[in-house]
Amino acid sequence: MMKTLALPLFCTLLVTPAMAEDLATLEGLGEALFFDENLSKNRTQSCSTCHDPEYAFADPRGMASPGDDGVSLGDRNAPTASYAHFAPMFEKLDEGVYRGGQFHDGRAATLADQAGGPPLNPIEMGMSDAASVVARLEENPAYVVAFKDLFGDEIFADQDEAYGAMTKAIAAFEGTDLFSPFDSKYDRYLRGEAELTREEMLGETLFFSQQFTNCNLCHELLPRAGMEGETFTNYEYHNIGVPENGALRDMNGVGRGQVDLGLAQNALVEDTAGLAGKIKVPTLRNVAVTAPYMHNGVFQDLRTVVLFYNTYNTKSEARMLNPETGERFGAPEVPQNLSMEELTTGPALEDREIDALVAFMKTLTDARYEHLLDE
Structure with missing residues (x-):
């Protein structure tokens, strides 16, 4: 069993020979490496900097992550x-x-x-x-x-x-239970250890029913709805059809109008025809505490995301407005190759359903x- 109580120590302490016992397993060594800022050029950044264990292994600092150089x-x-x-x-x-x-475009075949x-x-x-990284390891x-x-x-x-071993x-x-405990309220509910509210139960019904929503077309892996795991x-x-995040592009200097090709820029793909703009479907585990949303962080609130999906089904002009800007949702950054069959499945949603x-x-x-839900 991993000594998870010691996790914060790796953020501040150099791993020394005295801690060799903690490095005796592959997982223990990986834990030390995950939190080691010495593996970055200026020794200011580790894996945990952008995948913070206190924030569901996501980055709470904004739409995109700053680099080790403090500028990028x-x-x-x-x-x-x-x-x-x-x-x-x-x-x-x-x-x-x-x-x-x-990654969002699948360019890394494995973890x-x-x-x-x-x-x-x-x-x-x-x-x-x-x-250079191996030299830091040998220090x-x-x-x-x-x-x-x-x-x-x-x-x-x-x-x-040596780099591959790292x-x-x-x-x-990252394969340990620390990253995937399956102990959410929903997991506890499936095990008979918790009860859902009436609103949560309605949401569950809507989520897993193609008659009412398109959610489970992409966000359900197991063959039976509600299966544990x-x-x-x-x-x-x-x-x-995610719109461009112009605010982020203004900040990072990429410039508005540049197109994120998504899967089409994955070097593992031989024929990129019809793949531009396609992004890997993310897990919804911890989604409520890992804002902002979409591959470019363009939406700040989870409810906004549901409203965005709803634009493909609604005929209400008011429903086309992004509540975060007060304006219409932006046009797709990549208007080709939209998954219209999946996006248009199900009727328009009302506020209660959203x-x-x-x-x-x-x-x-x-x-x-769960304490982050209140924050």
């Missing part, structure tokens, strides 16, 4: 690392249909591949190459001992092998984060 700002919202290890390896299901992988990305990203942790005697014990005495003889350890830590995503890719769906999604919050 990304163009996408950092997705939660909660339940990420359940995503299947990136794969092609059919012509133009893909599933799985990590270990994903762990290797941020340290070498110039606008994230900013290390120049794998060799720590406890790491050297742990790596050799777990991967063999010659692990540091090959820098790529990513495997981080992925192993549901991750609330089918891990497929869709373009749902509120019920939000109430239900709040029940998907892990127990340790």
Whole structure:
């Protein structure tokens, strides 16, 4: 069992040989690495900086994450690392249909591949190459001992092998129950340990019924509605017409009018025709406490997200307004390849139904984060 009470210590303390016992397992080593700011260029950023364990392993600081250099700002919202290890390896299901992988565009086939990305990203942790990261690992005697014990005495003889070992350890830590406890109110309800309110029960009914909503077309993985262990995503890719986040582009210097191609810019994809704008369906686990929303952080409130989906079904002009701006929801950043069949399934929703769906999604919050619902 992981010593989860010690997690905050890694944010402030250098891992020393005296802590070698905690590094004896792959998960324990991964835990130390996950919180180690020394693996970034200026030693200011770790995995946990953008995947904060106090905020459901998401980044509470804004629409996108600042980089280790203190200047750079990304163009996408950092997705939660909660339940990420359940995503299947990136794969092609059919012509133009893909599933799985990590990042919003699936460019990392596995969780270990994903762990290797941020340290070498110039606008994230900013290390120049794998060799530089491995050199930082070798600065720590406890790491050297742990790596050799777990991967063999010659692990540091090959820098790529050592870097790969690091990513495997981080992925192993992300695969522990700390990231996916399945102890939300909804999980407890399924086990007979909690009761849903009438509003939450209405939301559950709406969510799992294609007669009333389109939610479970993309946010249900298991074959039977309400089955324990549901991750609330089918891990497929869709373009749902998310508008450009102009405010973020003004901040990060990308410039308005630039198009995020999503899945079409994934190097693992051979034929990108018809894939522009498609983004991986995110888990709804902890969704109520991991604002802002959408891959570019364009919406701040969960209710706004439901209202946005509702624009595809409503005929009410008032329902086309974004309550966060008072203006119409923006046009799709990528107007091609919209998943219209999924988006237009079900009738328009009324306020009571919208509120019920939000109430239900709040029940998907892990127990340790339920206090954030009040904040």
